[in-house]
Amino acid sequence: MASLKEQMWDPVAGFGVTFRTMFKKVVTEQYPFDKKPTAPRFHGRHQLNRWPDGLEKCIGCELCAWACPADAIYVQGASNTEDERFSPGERYGSVYQINYLRCILCGLCIEACPTRALTMTNEYELADDNREDLIYEKNDLLAPLLPGMSQPPHPMLLGEEERDYYDGTAARRATAQAVDNLKEERT
Amino acid sequence: MGIEEKLPSGILLSSVEGVAGYFRKASMWPATFGLACCAIEMMTSGGPRYDTGRFGMEVFRASPRQADLMIVAGRVSNKMAPVLRQVYDQMANPKWVLAMGVCASSGGMFNNYAILQGVDHVVPVDMYLPGCPPRPEMLIDAILKLHTRVQTAKLGSHRVAEIEEQEQAAMAATPTSQMKGLLR
Numbered sequence: 190m191a192s193l194k195e196q197m198w199d200p201v202a203g204f205g206v207t208f209r210t211m212f213k214k215v216v217t218e219q220y221p222f223d224k225k226p227t228a229p230r231f232h233g234r235h236q237l238n239r240w241p242d243g244l245e246k247c248i249g250c251e252l253c254a255w256a257c258p259a260d261a262i263y264v265q266g267a268s269n270t271e272d273e274r275f276s277p278g279e280r281y282g283s284v285y286q287i288n289y290l291r292c293i294l295c296g297l298c299i300e301a302c303p304t305r306a307l308t309m310t311n312e313y314e315l316a317d318d319n320r321e322d323l324i325y326e327k328n329d330l331l332a333p334l335l336p337g338m339s340q341p342p343h344p345m346l347l348g349e350e351e352r353d354y355y356d357g358t359a360a361r362r363a364t365a366q367a368v369d370n371l372k373e374e375r376t
Numbered sequence: 377m378g379i380e381e382k383l384p385s386g387i388l389l390s391s392v393e394g395v396a397g398y399f400r401k402a403s404m405w406p407a408t409f410g411l412a413c414c415a416i417e418m419m420t421s422g423g424p425r426y427d428t429g430r431f432g433m434e435v436f437r438a439s440p441r442q443a444d445l446m447i448v449a450g451r452v453s454n455k456m457a458p459v460l461r462q463v464y465d466q467m468a469n470p471k472w473v474l475a476m477g478v479c480a481s482s483g484g485m486f487n488n489y490a491i492l493q494g495v496d497h498v499v500p501v502d503m504y505l506p507g508c509p510p511r512p513e514m515l516i517d518a519i520l521k522l523h524t525r526v527q528t529a530k531l532g533s534h535r536v537a538e539i540e541e542q543e544q545a546a547m548a549a550t551p552t553s554q555m556k557g558l559l560r
Contacts, residue, residue, distance in 0.1 A: 217427045220513050221520055259478070259485035290482035290494070293508035316505040316518035318525065320482070320496075323504060 227311045232294040234312040235287055237330045238305065240354060241363030242346040243338030245275050245331070246306035249282035253298035253307055261291035262298060273342040277359075278351035285327040289315055304355075337367060393534070397527040400444075400470065404433045404519075404526070407443030407467065409460065412450025414477040414509040426512040431519065440466040445522075446499075447515075451479035452492040464499045472502045472526065474518060477509050484508060 218225055227233070238246045249266025267283035275281035298307055317323050334340060345351070347359035380389055406428075410418055421428050428434055437443040440463045452460055464473065475495050478484035481504045483493035495501060502525065505518040530538050 216425050217430070218425060218513075219430075220426060220516050224513075260487065288482070289506040290478055290504060291484055292506065293478055293485055295508075313507070313511065313514050314517045315507070316503055316514065316521050318503050318521070320494075320504065323481075323506060 227313065229311075231309075231311045231313070232296050233310045234289075234315060234325075235292075235298070235330055236308050236310050236332050237282075237285065237327065238308060238332050239334070239338060240277065240347065240359060241337060241367075242359070243334055243343070244277055244341050244345065244354075245281055246304045247282040247285065248276055248278060248304055248306070249280045250303065252301040252303060256297045256301035257292075258295065258297060259291040259293050261288045261293075262286070263288075271344075274344055275341045277345050277348070277354040282327065285330060287325050287330065289323045289325060290320060337363070337370075393529070393531045394527075396531055397529055400529070401523040401526040402432045404431075404445045404472075404523075405435060405437050405443045406433055406445045406447050407440050407463065408436045408438055409446055409463065410449045411452060411456065412477075412479065414449035414480070417509045417512055417515060418447055418449045418476060421512040421515045426516060428516065428519065431516075431523070433519070440464075441468060443467055444470060445472045445474060445519075447474045447476050448480040448495045448499075449476040449509075451484065451486055452495055452498075453490050454492055457492050457498050460495065461498045470529070472522060473499050474503045474505065474522060475501045476505045476515060476518070478506055479508075481506065 240246060247264075249264055251264045251266065254260075254262040254264045263284065263286040264282050265284035266280045268279060269275060269281055275283075294309070296309060299309060302308075315323070339346075345354070347362045348354055353359050353362075383389070408415075408418075410416075420426060422434055422436060433445070440446075444467065446464060446467065448460065464471070473495070475481040479486060479491070480495050481501075483491050485508075487493070492498065503518050503522045505514060507514050510518075529535070
C-alpha cells in the first residue's frame with residue numbers, strides 16, 4: 190500500500206512542472222513569419238566586394254581556393270587591359286565559383302583574402318532542389334552596385350595607379366566626392 | 377463560364393491535386409536518419425524553440441513504413457549506403473528525401489574513399505540543404521521549399537507522365553559519379 194504522500198502529493202508535484210510552465214514565456218521562434226536576425230558576424234553566404242567606384246576588389250590570386258579545406262572554391266584569374274579593366278592593378282578574377290554543397294562556411298577563405306574582396310553576409314536561406322544552382326557564379330556573389338558605383342569594365346576612377354587604391358587615397362577621394370555630392374544636393 | 381460563376385459566395389473550389397498536395401504537405405512525417413552533427417540541429421528543429429510541429433511534422437518516425445520524408449542528416453559512409461537505400465525502399469509512396477548539410481549533399485569536406493560523395497548517388501534527392509551544420513532555420517526553410525514542391529505535385533496519369541519525363545531526363549543526364557570539377 191502506497192503511503193499517503195505517494196498517493197496525494199506526488200501527482201501534484203509532478204504536474205507542478207506543467208502548471209508552472211503555463212506561466213512562462215513561450216520560447217518558440219516563429220521563423221518564416223518573424224525572422225530573428227543572426228549574430229552580426231554569422232558566417233553566411235559569401236560576397237565579392239567592390240571598390241567605391243564599382244571596380245572589383247578580387248585580384249584572382251586563388252588564395253581563397255588554396256585555403257579552402259573542402260575544395261569548394263574555383264578561381265580563374267585573367268589580366269586586365271587598358272580597354273577592359275575590372276579591378277585596379279594587373280589581374281582580376283574572371284571565373285569565380287563557390288560550390289555551396291561543399292562549402293562549410295568556416296571563413297578560412299575570408300582570412301586568406303589579401304584585398305578583403307571576399308567577405309560573408311548573414312544570408313542563410315540557400316536550400317535548392319538541384320546541384321547546379323548551388324554552385325554560385327561570380328555574378329551571384331558580387332556585391333550590388335551602390336550609388337556612385339558603375340559597372341566594370343571601366344578605367345580606375347579614384348586614382349592614377351593601383352597604389353592609390355591600396356594606400357587609402359581612393360577611399361578618401363570617394364568619401365570627399367560623396368560629401369561634395371551631398372552638399373550639392375542640399376544647396 | 378464554368379461552375380465557379382453559378383456557386384453562391386463563400387464556396388471555394390480546388391482541384392483534387394491541390395487538396396491532396398495541401399494535405400500531404402501539412403502532415404509530413406520525417407524518418408530519422410541522423411548520422412552526424414547535423415542530427416543535433418535536426419533534433420533542435422523538432423524541439424520547442426524552432427518547433428517543426430507548427431508545420432505538422434513534430435513526430436520523427438523511427439520506422440520507415442510510417443514516414444514519408446527522409447532527412448539524411450550527416451555524412452553517409454559507403455558501409456551505410458545500402459542501409460540508407462533499404463530504409464528508403466521501405467518507405468511507402470509518396471516519399472521525399474532531404475539531403476541536410478554539405479556532407480549528405482555532396483560529401484562536403486570529406487572527399488575520401490570512405491564517404492559517399494552525396495546521397496544522390498544512392499537515392500533521388502528532392503532538396504539539397506547546404507551548411508555545416510545548417511542552423512534550424514535553414515532546415516525549416518528547406519522543408520518549406522519542399523512543401524511548395526509537394527503542394528504542386530501531380531496525381532494519377534499526370535504523375536505517371538511526370539515520372540516518365542523525369543526518367544528520360546535522368547537517362548540523358550551525365551551520371552553524378554562521372555561529373556568533374558565542382559559538380560562531382
